[in-house]
Amino acid sequence: DTEVTQTPKHLVMGMTNKKSLKCEQHMGHRAMYWYKQKAKKPPELMFVYSYEKLSINESVPSRFSPECPNSSLLNLHLHALQPEDSALYLCASSQDGLVGDTQYFGPGTRLTVL
Amino acid sequence: KNQVEQSPQSLIILEGKNCTLQCNYTVSPFSNLRWYKQDTGRGPVSLTIMTFSENTKSNGRYTATLDADTKQSSLHITASQLSDSASYICVVTTPQKTGANNLFFGTGTRLTVIP
Numbered sequence: 001d002t003e004v005t006q007t008p009k010h011l012v013m014g015m016t017n018k019k020s021l022k023c024e025q026h027m028g029h030r031a032m033y034w035y036k037q038k039a040k041k042p043p044e045l046m047f048v049y050s051y052e053k054l055s056i057n058e059s060v061p062s063r064f065s066p067e068c069p070n071s072s073l074l075n076l077h078l079h080a081l082q083p084e085d086s087a088l089y090l091c092a093s094s095q096d097g098l099v100g101d102t103q104y105f106g107p108g109t110r111l112t113v114l
Numbered sequence: 115k116n117q118v119e120q121s122p123q124s125l126i127i128l129e130g131k132n133c134t135l136q137c138n139y140t141v142s143p144f145s146n147l148r149w150y151k152q153d154t155g156r157g158p159v160s161l162t163i164m165t166f167s168e169n170t171k172s173n174g175r176y177t178a179t180l181d182a183d184t185k186q187s188s189l190h191i192t193a194s195q196l197s198d199s200a201s202y203i204c205v206v207t208t209p210q211k212t213g214a215n216n217l218f219f220g221t222g223t224r225l226t227v228i229p
Contacts, residue, residue, distance in 0.1 A: 004157070040224070043158070044219075045217065058215060088155065090157050102148070102160045102163060103217075105150075105157025106157050107156050107157050
């Protein structure tokens with residue numbers, strides 16, 4: 001199984017809503033990542049979890065809150081988002097986050113904030 | 115400043131033709147360079163990875179080259195197919211630093227293959 005799955009595929013939410021994005025992998029990878037991608041732009045790294053610990057937070061606003069309940073799951077909790085947060089949110093995983101790792105990306109969640 | 119620039123921004127070619135995409139980077143120090151293919155609305159998929167000592171790597175109809183001296187890479191696609199229509203992203207990696215982002219993404223080249 002070389003797949004990273006993400007749910008939901010699409011999400012529309014209001015600025016006062018609370019929602020969560022979910023990511024799952026069963027490749028035994030110990031590093032997991034959240035990226036944000038705007039249209040026609042490259043992915044921007046948001047968070048990195050390594051061995052279930054947050055190792056990188058790229059100065060992301062607190063309205064985005066990551067959670068890694070176990071080595072296979074990664075959540076991104078959303079609260080009080082702004083319309084400019086609308087984007088494709090990509091999850092990725094890699095063996096253990098070392099330099100030679102290849103990141104395997106999920107299909108993404110298309111988020112629209114109204 | 116660590117940057118990865120790709121050209122052209124977009125490209126349209128006829129099915130069956132070859133094309134070459136360019137990636138220039140200023141990232142230093144350098145660990146490896148990857149090319150990813152990203153279909154619209156999907157996550158990127160790794161095509162090739164090259165380290166400092168490698169100057170060519172092939173994956174089917176995709177051939178990547180790397181010149182670490184000039185900090186340039188290219189991705190050559192042979193006998194293009196309609197399914198090659200996607201964005202191609204060049205990603206350069208620096209050596210691992212604890213707590214630091216070590217991946218630098220290019221802006222991508224949008225390839226459209228037409229029948």
